[in-house]
Amino acid sequence: xxxxxxxxxxxxxxxxxxxxxxxxxxxxxxxxxxxxxxxxxxxxxxxxxxxxxxxxxxxxxxxxxxxxxxxxxxxxxxxxxxxxxxxxxxxxxxxxxxxxxxxxxxxxxxxxxxxxxxxxxxxxxxxxxxxxxxxxxxxxxxxx
Numbered sequence: 001x002x003x004x005x006x007x008x009x010x011x012x013x014x015x016x017x018x019x020x021x022x023x024x025x026x027x028x029x030x031x032x033x034x035x036x037x038x039x040x041x042x043x044x045x046x047x048x049x050x051x052x053x054x055x056x057x058x059x060x061x062x063x064x065x066x067x068x069x070x071x072x073x074x075x076x077x078x079x080x081x082x083x084x085x086x087x088x089x090x091x092x093x094x095x096x097x098x099x100x101x102x103x104x105x106x107x108x109x110x111x112x113x114x115x116x117x118x119x120x121x122x123x124x125x126x127x128x129x130x131x132x133x134x135x136x137x138x139x140x141x142x143x144x
Contacts, residue, residue, distance in 0.1 A: 013080075014079075014083055017080055017083040017084040017088060018083050018084070018087050018088040018091075019088065020084065020088060021083070021084040021085060021087065021088020021089040021091075021092075022087075022088040022089065022091060022092040023088075023092075024088075024089055025088060025089035025090060025091065025092035025093035026092040026093070028050075028089075028093050029050045029092065029093045029094075029095075032046050032049055032050045032053070033046030033047070033050070034046075036049055043102070043105075044102040044106070044118055047098045047099060047102050047122075048118070048121065048122055048125070050093055050094055050098075051094045051095075051098075051099060051122055051125075051126050052122075052125045052126055052129050053093075053129070054090050054093045054094030054126075055094065055125075055126040055127070055129045055130040055133070056129040056130065056132055056133040057085075057089070057090055057093070057133060058086060058090045058094070058130060058133065059129065059130035059131060059132060059133025059134045059135075059136075059137075060133035060134070060136055060137050061081075061082075061085045061086050061090065061133075062086070062130075062133070062134065063133065063134045063137035063138060064081075064137055065078055065081060065082055065086070067137070067141060068081070094126075099118075099119070099122050102118065103115045103118060103119050106118060
């Protein structure tokens with residue numbers, strides 16, 4: 001019975017961690033979009049910034065969790081951080097569905113070149129910034 005209760009508590013806490021991280025990520029994404037709209041007339045810039053920045057954060061989180069998993073005997077702490085930051089925060093801060101919607105809207109107004117540039121720019125910058133996040137964490141760990 002205690003195994004069942006412990007499993008239920010873990011499940012509830014996992015959902016709470018994902019939900020809390022997701023709520024913060026969603027509000028952050030909304031804030032980035034509002035802020036970006038203050039400085040540009042191009043409506044997709046907020047999504048591009050969120051996805052690029054989110055990939056930087058995801059790269060850094062991925063590397064931090066990897067280092068924590070190697071150096072820590074506390075697997076629960078690693079999993080809790082993964083759920084909160086990677087699944088929750090980054091999962092709601094970045095979203096491919098928003099990119100596709102933005103591209104569709106550009107296609108709808110016959111902005112084909114801009115749509116393809118936006119899709120390519122999003123994918124390219126997201127990959128680059130993910131690895132930049134990994135690099136930053138490795139750099140800071142090695143230079144402590």
